[in-house]
Amino acid sequence: MTLSPEAFRFVADLVRRESAIVLETGKEYLVDSRLRSLAVAAGDADVNAYVDRLRRPDGAREKSKVVEAMTTNETSWFRDREPFQALSGTIFQELMQRPNASRTIRIWSAACSSGQEAYTIAMLAAEHVVPLGWRVEIVATDLAQSMVDRTREGRYSQLEIGRGMPAPLLVKYFQREGTGWKVSDQLRSMVRVQTLNLAAPYPPMPVFDIVFLRNVLIYFDAATKKQVLGRVRQVLDPQGYLFLGGAETTLGIDDSWERSTIGRFTVNRPRGAVAAPTVGTAPLSGLAARKVI
Amino acid sequence: MRALVIDDSRAMRMMIGRLLTQQGFEILQAGDGQEALDVLGACEPHELPVLCTVDWNMPVMDGLTFVQSARKRTELRDLTLMMVTTESENHQVVRALAAGAHEYLIKPFTAEAMADKLDLLGLDPSRRVA
Numbered sequence: 001m002t003l004s005p006e007a008f009r010f011v012a013d014l015v016r017r018e019s020a021i022v023l024e025t026g027k028e029y030l031v032d033s034r035l036r037s038l039a040v041a042a043g044d045a046d047v048n049a050y051v052d053r054l055r056r057p058d059g060a061r062e063k064s065k066v067v068e069a070m071t072t073n074e075t076s077w078f079r080d081r082e083p084f085q086a087l088s089g090t091i092f093q094e095l096m097q098r099p100n101a102s103r104t105i106r107i108w109s110a111a112c113s114s115g116q117e118a119y120t121i122a123m124l125a126a127e128h129v130v131p132l133g134w135r136v137e138i139v140a141t142d143l144a145q146s147m148v149d150r151t152r153e154g155r156y157s158q159l160e161i162g163r164g165m166p167a168p169l170l171v172k173y174f175q176r177e178g179t180g181w182k183v184s185d186q187l188r189s190m191v192r193v194q195t196l197n198l199a200a201p202y203p204p205m206p207v208f209d210i211v212f213l214r215n216v217l218i219y220f221d222a223a224t225k226k227q228v229l230g231r232v233r234q235v236l237d238p239q240g241y242l243f244l245g246g247a248e249t250t251l252g253i254d255d256s257w258e259r260s261t262i263g264r265f266t267v268n269r270p271r272g273a274v275a276a277p278t279v280g281t282a283p284l285s286g287l288a289a290r291k292v293i
Numbered sequence: 294m295r296a297l298v299i300d301d302s303r304a305m306r307m308m309i310g311r312l313l314t315q316q317g318f319e320i321l322q323a324g325d326g327q328e329a330l331d332v333l334g335a336c337e338p339h340e341l342p343v344l345c346t347v348d349w350n351m352p353v354m355d356g357l358t359f360v361q362s363a364r365k366r367t368e369l370r371d372l373t374l375m376m377v378t379t380e381s382e383n384h385q386v387v388r389a390l391a392a393g394a395h396e397y398l399i400k401p402f403t404a405e406a407m408a409d410k411l412d413l414l415g416l417d418p419s420r421r422v423a
Contacts, residue, residue: 012316076409158381158399166413167386167397176383 003032007051011035011066014054018067030218033247034069038062052292075113076163077120082265083214083243088124090123090262091241095209096134098239104135108208108235109214114160115151115183115191121212122187123169141196152193154183163225198228205235215245222253229254233270242268294416295342297321298381300377301322305320309346309377316417318344325351326359333369342372344416347394349378349385357392362371364390364393373414377402 008291011031012023023031032047038051042062054062080083095105105125109118125136143150157180161170174181196202198216211232217225229250236242242257244250250257250268257268296318298309303324310320313357321342323329325407333341345363347356354362356376376389386397396410411417 078413081412159401159403159406162399162402162409164406164409164413167394168390171383171386171390172395174383176381226354 002046002048002109003028003051004048007031007048010051010055011070014063015067015070018063023070024055024221026221027218029247031070033218034048035066038065038069043135045292066268075116077116077161077165078083078166079117079120079214080246082263083212083267084120084124086262086265086267087210087243088128089093091210091267092128092157096129096132102135104137105129105210106206106208107136108139108205109138109140110196110210110211110213110232112142112151112193113147115140115154116156116160116163116189117212117214118151118193119154119173119187122190123173125190126173126186127169136190137206138191139208140191140193141198143195143197145195148195151191154188156181156183180242198231199224202231202235207237208235208240209235209237210241210243212243214243215248217244217248220239223284225253233257237268239273243271244268294344295319295321295340296344296346297323297332297342298346299323299326299356300305300346300348301325301353302348305348309407312404313344313346315404315410316408326354326356326362328353329359329375330354330362333363333372338368343368344375344411344414346375346377349376349380349389357389360389360392360394373408373416375414377399 008023008025008028009032012027017021035047035050039047042050042053044050044053050062053059054066068248092105107121109121112118118138119219121138122136125138129136140151142151155177156174161174161181170181173184173187175184199220213228213232217228232242233254233256258271258273259266260269294317296313298306298313298320299322300306300309301324306322306324310322310423314320319348321332323332326347329345329347336342348360349356356378356388360374360376363372363374373396374394375398376394377398379400381399397408398410408417
């Protein structure tokens with residue numbers, strides 16, 4: 001965490017003035033993570049130096065970039081890539097090696113927004129799990145009914161599809177519909193969508209093998225983060241996996257978790273879970289397998 | 294790293310070239326598939342681009358024919374081919390991939406969409422090992 005309180009106040013005032021979105025104290029991580037790439041692009045050493053640039057008379061253009069970065073609900077297919085490489089290259093295999101009479105893997109995409117994460121998971125499951133005779137059940141939830149409806153519908157514009165969808169998977173799992181694309185019935189049948197408030201007690205839920213809770217905790221204060229992590233722990237298998245966003249951690253919030261590294265990705269597991277196996281980090285299917293990073 | 298931008302529209306070549314320059318590429322240009330093969334043929338092995346962006350509809354030699362031709366040349370086996378085109382039907386994407394294209398970006402697109410494709414192809418500068 002490098003953002004100074006003065007820099008945070010400046011950005012919060014700017015964003016409130018320009019967008020009416022309120023960034024309360026505790027959202028410093030969000031500002032820091034969203035502005036980091038802008039700081040790098042501007043050639044500044046860190047976000048504080050970049051915010052100093054905004055204060056200058058010629059900072060108007062950068063200010064509009066900041067407002068956009070803070071208000072855009074970024075969502076893309078295979079967002080951040082490493083979590084999905086860990087999922088398809090290691091975690092799916094590890095889960096399928098366990099005794100499991102129903103041969104079913106259950107996954108929760110919490111705060112699913114318009115559904116890209118849930119359907120990304122579904123595509124990987126269709127590629128790596130279903131052909132081996134296993135089932136994958138994905139529960140996608142969001143606070144907003146509008147997002148739940150969008151996810152259930154599974155229709156995406158060309159611009160939305162353009163954000164990170166590998167072409168081989170596009171043609172395999174989507175159909176052209178008007179000027180956009182519609183997700184296939186196969187993927188839709190794997191995803192159950194419902195509204196859910198992460199910060200309130202949860203309705204009855206199945207026990208999940210994996211929970212995706214990425215880029216959500218950054219919106220909550222410390223007490224709520226702890227509450228949410230505690231509730232997630234209740235619905236996660238003791239040997240399960242919790243995926244957080246790149247700027248998020250359980251450290252200093254809830255010590256009932258431990259971190260485990262898979263390739264370049266760090267996943268969280270309930271304390272006491274066995275170490276992650278080193279099955280490998282096979283390239284994502286359809287993702288330029290010949291290019292090794 | 295070099296990229297060859299193949300498009301019969303000069304404005305489109307400039308636009309794609311600018312985006313790729315921002316991503317750290319040195320840009321070569323060609324106005325059709327045959328010119329692109331000529332440009333590639335004139336390169337020493339160490340000068341070859343790592344990426345070609347390929348428009349579909351062009352005079353002389355279209356993008357699909359270029360992709361098929363490039364795929365037959367062993368000296369170009371490491372070349373990543375990405376269609377960048379207004380052709381947006383499912384069967385056209387399938388056809389381009391079957392011909393040997395690695396990725397497919399439909400016009401119009403945003404700078405972020407181009408960056409996402411480079412990331413998918415392992416050509417994102419922030420992930421590149423120097």
